[in-house]
Amino acid sequence: MIELYQLRWSHYVEKVRWALDFKGLAWRAIDIVAYKKQEMSRFPCAQTVPLIHDASTGVALSDSSPILRYLDEAYPEPPLLPADPVAREEAWQWMLRLDSTLGLHARRLGYTQIIMECPDALPRLFMTRPFGGLFARRGWRSLAAPVLGMMLTKRFRFDRNQQDRIYERLESLLLPLAGRLGRHAYVMGERLSAVDITLASLLRPLRIVPHFSHHPRLQELFAWQQRLFRSHNRDAAYPYETMIEAQRQRSGVMRAGVSWMEAPAVAVTDADGLRVVAANDQHSVSGLSLFQAWPGYLKLRWFSGVGKRAYSPAPYLEA
Ligand SMILES: N[C@@H](CCC(=O)N[C@@H](CS)C(=O)NCC(=O)O)C(=O)O
Numbered sequence: 001m002i003e004l005y006q007l008r009w010s011h012y013v014e015k016v017r018w019a020l021d022f023k024g025l026a027w028r029a030i031d032i033v034a035y036k037k038q039e040m041s042r043f044p045c046a047q048t049v050p051l052i053h054d055a056s057t058g059v060a061l062s063d064s065s066p067i068l069r070y071l072d073e074a075y076p077e078p079p080l081l082p083a084d085p086v087a088r089e090e091a092w093q094w095m096l097r098l099d100s101t102l103g104l105h106a107r108r109l110g111y112t113q114i115i116m117e118c119p120d121a122l123p124r125l126f127m128t129r130p131f132g133g134l135f136a137r138r139g140w141r142s143l144a145a146p147v148l149g150m151m152l153t154k155r156f157r158f159d160r161n162q163q164d165r166i167y168e169r170l171e172s173l174l175l176p177l178a179g180r181l182g183r184h185a186y187v188m189g190e191r192l193s194a195v196d197i198t199l200a201s202l203l204r205p206l207r208i209v210p211h212f213s214h215h216p217r218l219q220e221l222f223a224w225q226q227r228l229f230r231s232h233n234r235d236a237a238y239p240y241e242t243m244i245e246a247q248r249q250r251s252g253v254m255r256a257g258v259s260w261m262e263a264p265a266v267a268v269t270d271a272d273g274l275r276v277v278a279a280n281d282q283h284s285v286s287g288l289s290l291f292q293a294w295p296g297y298l299k300l301r302w303f304s305g306v307g308k309r310a311y312s313p314a315p316y317l318e319a
Contacts, residue, residue: 002027005040005051009125009238012064012103015201016050018234019068019194023075027052033129048280065095065278068194080194091188094195099278101270103202105170108281109212110205112158114240115300116255118247119145121240122152149301150293154285159296162305167211167258168268174203174212178221192228200225200234208244210256211306213314222316248311257307 002020006013006029020027032039032049040051043060051062057074061067069092072080082088114121123141126148127133135144153159161167177199180187187195203225206212213222229235237245248254285293 001055003053003055004029005032005037005053006030006049007032007034007125009240010049011106011202011204012048012099013050014204014234015064015198016052016067018197018201018232019071019080022080022192022197022232023071023078025071025075031129034126035130063278065092065099065194065198068095068197072194080197082189082193087188091193091195093275094187095198096275096278097270097272098195098198098202100275101169101173102199104279104281105166105173106202106205106209108156108158108161108166109170109209110240111152111156112161112300112304113205113209113255114244115149115153115158115297116304116306118244119149119301121243122148124243125240146294146297147290150290150297151285153297153300154289154293155282157281157283158300159293162260165266165268167261168265169270170206170212171215171261171265172267172269174218174221178218181224182220192232196228200228204238207314208241210254210309210314211258211261213316214256214312216315219314219316219319222314223319226316252311253308254311255304255306256309259305259307 002025004013004016004020004027006017008029008031017027017029030039037047037049040047040049043051043053043062045051045060046062048062050064050067051060052067052070053060054070054074059070059074061070068080081091120141123136123144127135127141127144134140157164177187186192187199203221207222212218226235
């Protein structure tokens with residue numbers, strides 16, 4: 001039995017759940033409390049989720065791509081990575097690149113979208129266990145939402161999305177992939193690999209970011225993701241998707257117009273050298289730095305430069 005330490009809605013975690021299911025392995029999930037992570041502190045590896053503990057080999061490991069590689073080595077059938085060493089290295093580089101770019105940028109913009117449109121979703125994700133779930137309840141959650149919003153803004157620098165050109169970076173990464181996946185079933189080769197699982201999983205938060213989900217040139221990419229989700233039973237809605245959808249239906253609007261992208265977007269790409277490990281972008285948050293985050297949070301909530309548009313479902317969902 002493999003134990004998977006998780007935050008349920010994490011796209012990096014979903015990548016590992018998918019790989020475990022793909023291999024038909026027996027596993028069980030352990031939900032962690034994000035601030036303390038006490039549940040997994042006994043393991044001497046980086047304290048990020050996903051983290052797995054394989055009771056049959058004694059291996060404990062975090063970081064989604066090394067976890068997929070471990071699973072493929074320990075349980076080779078069906079394979080996740082190509083057998084040929086050159087193709088294998090190519091797949092590995094794809095995975096690290098997607099973890100270090102798409103995974104981080106999509107997380108940043110997914111949480112940004114939640115803060116702009118329904119910050120009350122944050123306590124319903126993060127506060128279901130602390131204080132007996134009090135702050136996830138109606139009324140109380142409106143108190144917890146700005147504190148969590150500030151904490152996340154500080155941790156991931158959502159207030160610097162424009163400056164750091166996150167929308168531009170993602171567009172430059174995704175447009176060529178959309179072109180490719182309009183013509184081919186998989187990123188590499190003729191069968192599903194760890195690269196496809198990585199791309200489809202890490203793209204998930206962008207399904208709630210209309211700049212991407214409604215982008216006319218990205219519909220083929222989301223349609224590809226949707227086909228893969230359906231054929232591998234991964235398409236159950238995530239709680240944050242349901243919450244934001246309900247909010248959009250109630251209000252009739254969504255935050256979709258990224259003002260600085262309305263002029264022809266400048267292509268900005270991430271460094272593309274060989275990688276050894278995936279990059280991460282979490283910054284530590286102390287009590288004082290949390291207090292300093294409120295202007296950034298308020299700006300994001302009310303003056304982010306992402307304007308309202310009438311709500312409509314993404315075209316790929318209607319096709
Ligand atoms: N490169 C890592 C990224 C993992 C990561 O950043 N996980 C987040 C959840 S999405 C986490 O551990 N969050 C808890 C925290 O921020 O302390 C991977 O691929 O697993």
